[in-house]
Amino acid sequence: MSASETAPIRWSARMVRPQADAGVGTQASFVAKSFTVAVPSGNEVLHISALGLYRAFINGKRVGNDLLTPGWTVYDQRLSYQSYAVGDLLVAGENRVEIWLADGWMRSQLMWGKAPIFNTWGKDIAAIVELRAAPGLDEAVLLTDDSWESGTLPILKSGIYFGEIFDARLAPTVTAGTEVLDFDTSILVPHETTPVRELEPLPVVKSWRDDEGRTVYDFGQNAGGNVAITVKGAAGARVIVEHGEVLDKDGQFYNGNYRTAAARIEYILAGTGEEHYWPYFTFQGYRYVRVTIEGDATLSDIVSVPVSSVTELKAGFSSANPLVDRLFLNTVWSQRANFIEVPTDCPQRDERLGWTGDAQVFAGTAAYLGEVHGFFRKWVRDVMADQREDGAVPHVVPDPTRMYPEGYPGFYGSTGWGDAIAMVPWQLYLHYADKAFLAEALPAMVKWVDFVWSISDGPIVKPPRAWGARGFSFGDWLQPSGPSAKPLPTIGDDAAATIYLFITSSLVARIATITGDTATAERLSRMADEVKAAFAREFITPSGRLAYDDQTSYALAFLHDLIPEDKREAAKAYFKSAIVRTDGRIGTGFIGTPALLPALVKIGEPGIAAQVFLQEEVPGWLYQVKMGATTIWERWDAIQPDGSIYNPQMNSYNHYAYGAVCQWLLEGVAGFQPDPEAPGFERILFEPVIIPELSPVKAHHDSPRGTIRAAWTVEGHRVRYDIEVPAGSRGVLRLDRYADITVNGQAVGGTSEVGPGRHTIEFTFTPVPGLALDKVEINARTP
Incomplete structure (x- = not known):
């Protein structure tokens, strides 16, 4: 068993360092102890944590099946421990516990380029262990102290970015003792999230030999995990595995986008017959591997074993368009690969960091696709631990740069990124009705908002352009700029930040009201009103055009009601014109993309939303699917139409951020979402966006209250909409844009309520056309 959200135990054990350890990047080591148990009760519990990563064994049998334990937190302030029932592993008489240790996130390389960081949270790996006779007992059967011994392991080197080298000719060998470290056990917290576990293995779908005799294997799916191999041969023969996400233009193995991450697995055979190996203390992001065999050895089997903290799929979406269905699946796989203890940007290159901006835009989608309550709650606590004194939130959490700021000065404080401190808890409230966590995170949210105000000491935020300067903003990161001869206008950092x-x-302010903090709610409401008024003065012209006249500006401003009523019609026309100028394609980056389609629907243009979504050229969601993507790309143009690879210095093929469109597929197209006034799906809002080209549509979500289903088909102008409301929930139908509505055969108005169970709704649908892209749609005049 693994503990979650339980009361911390009182520790008597000490954190002990293996004296056999020679430092970062060297041969892995272990600590061990033999002990006697007269008669096992069968109720024994092992509490365990480590500096670095650990894997525990009792009498040669593995403890639990969690991976990459104790996980990744802000190690100097919060270190997780796990609790396992181990009574079935103990025997009467002598027993032995052995804890394998490795560098992991704590001290193997983090960050990139010319400033990689090693030993981020310390130079010593170590373990702390208490074996207790039964849960809840303070008396320990065994605990770590300086009487434990240590030694070396067959793992010659391991690292998150590096990979792993394993020499099967070696056995764990005791070579030294242990040393007690000065460690504060008060920072130990029960493991707060779902553990990392392996998923169903993926078989090889294709393999071939390259010109140098190496074998390339294609598993058909980009994933985060490791390959498992079965090999037979002579002692000392070596199997070398390299990882890649894509093939180059000529169909050759490629991993230039991994930058300084070696992403390499090496296995040295023992020569004892059939041998099996799956790495212990690393993971990689890949679809392809290239295998080199040195010496006398034959590889008889190889499979890809994905790993994730999100192991159970909680939602589904299908339509008449296979590209859309595959886009949804690609998002699922990107979440799996990047939700490994922390919501990372990518699982492959020398990064794999908990970027706050990515998590902020994707949190709502993530809560539909998997069980992320504990996962995000744990991560937001890390965000709070890493938050700076002035309220600035780091770009990445856990934040290596806080410990080593000289290489990455000022790596915090970007609007759109730091806002994760409020956005993510809000999604947990919507999906899980977690009001207590809103209250827990509220002070950190307030500090962040006050920090943003302080950047320019007022309602208009003017971020500095220089990296590392206080309040630097990424703006609408990776927004496509169009042809180089005439780049398209993009939102300015000042407008985005404001x-x-x-x-x-x-x-x-809304969260403060919910949690009962009236004073904070009133202060921040006044602040929001002041910002709204200042935005209108600064960024909206008398004609209704926004200052930067780009898709992101209009999408965010319309979605959040920042445009005055008397300028809305003109601004709508300018919004549409911005889409005409991009030939009906996406003109948004990280912060604008999730808002684009919902904003178009909100202003009464579902036809344009459908047109932008369904177009298949770059930039566009379906373009990457057409190009063979099996996960979401970081860049819209990660592979050019001719198959050439974009600049490898920043080009990941497994980034979930643009997969945030799946929230719109569920909430908009399928049409169900939680009601903020009755969260946790106590009340479910049903409001579908009918896109005839997608008919028939089916979707579901396994919510905390049960499965929600929605499906619709279009026949002419008549729509049949079938929904299922779980027991204990209520449904609210919002169908004001449709006519001739019946629910279970009874005529109703545009808004009505339904109880638990299945319901059939029918209504008349009048299609709203998209844009004529061969002409400009606007000729606005200043009044």
């Missing part, structure tokens, strides 16, 4: 100050101050 919009986000409004969004988050409004949200935190």
Whole structure:
């Protein structure tokens, strides 16, 4: 068993360092102890944690099946421990416990380029263990102290980015003792999230030999995990595995985008017959592997074994368009690969960091696709631990740069990124009705909002351009710029930052009201009103055009009601014109993309939303699917139409951020979402966006209250919409844009309520056309 959200135990054990350890990047080591148990009760519990990564064995049998334990937290302030029932592993008489240790996130390389960081949270790996006779007992059967011994392991080197080298000719060998470290056990917390576990293995779908005799294997799916191999041969023969996400233009193995991450597995044979190996203390992001065999050995089997903290799929979506269905599946796989203890940006290159901006835009989608309550709650606590004194939130959490700021000065404080401190808890409230966590995180949210205000000491935020300067903003990161001869206009950092100050101050005011903090709610409401008024003065012209006249500006401003009523119609026309200028394609980056389609629907243009979503050229969601993607790309143009690879210095093929569109597929197209006034799906809002080209549509979500289903088909102008409301929930139908509505055969108005169970709704649908892209749609005049 693994503990979650339980009361911390009182520790008597000490954190002990293996004296056999020679430091980062060297041969892995272990600590061990033999002990006697007269008669096992069968109720014994092992409490365990480590500095670095660990894997525990009792009498040669593995303890539990969690991976990459104790996980990744802000190690100097919060270190997880796990609790396992181990009574079935003990015997009467002499027993032996052995704890394998490795560098892991704590001290193997983090960050990239010319400033990699090693020993981020310390130079010593170590373990702390208490074996207790039964749960809840303070008396220990065994605990770590300086009487434990240590030694070396067959793992010659391991690292998160590096990979692993395993020499099967070696056995764990005792060579030294242990040393007690000065360690504060008060920072130990029960493991707060779902553990990392292996998923169903993926077989090889294709293999071939390259010109140098190496074998390339294609598993058909980009994933985060490791390959498992079965091999037979002579002692000392070596199997070398390299990883890659894509093939190059000529169909050759490629991993230039991994930058300084070696992403390499080496296995040295023992020569004892059939041998099996799956790495212990690393993971990689890959679809392809290239295998080199040195010496006398034959590989008889190889499979890809994905790993994730999100192991159970909680939602599904299908339609008449296979590209859309595959886009949904690609998002699922990107979440799996990047939800490994922390919501990372990518699982392959020398990064794999908990970028706050990515998590902020994707949290709502993530809560539909998997069980992420504990996962995000744990991570937000890390965000709070890493938050700076002035309220600035780091770009990445856990934040290696806080410990080593000289290489990455000022790596915090970007609007759209730091707002994760409020956005993610809000999604946990919507999906799980976790009001207590809103209250827990509220002070950190308030500090962040006040920090953003302080950047320019007022409602208009003017972030500095220089990296590392206080309040630097990524803006609408990776927004496509169009042809180089005439780049398309993009939102300015000042507008983006000001919009986000409004969004988050409004949200935190609402959260303060929910949690009963009236004074904070009133102060931040006044702040939001001031920002809204200032935005209108600064960024909206008398004609209704926004200052930067780009898709992100209009999408965010419309979605969050920042445009005055008397300018809305003109602004709508300018919004549509911005889409005409991009030939009906996406013109948004990280913060604008999730808002684009919902904003178009909100202003009464579902036809344009469908047109932008379904177009298959770059930039576009379906373009990457057409190009063979099995996960979401970091860049819209990660592979050019001719198959050439974009600049490898920043080009990941497994980034979930743009997969946030799946939230719109469920909430918009399928049409169900939680009601903020009755969260946790106590009340479910049903409001589908009918896109005839997708008919028939089916979707479901396994919510905390039960399975929600929605499906619709279009015949002419008539739509049949079938829904299922779980027991204990209520449904609210919002069908004001449709006519001739019946529910279970009875005529109703545009808004009505339904109880638990299955319901059939029918209504008349009048299609709203998209844009004529061969002409400009606007000729607005200043009044």
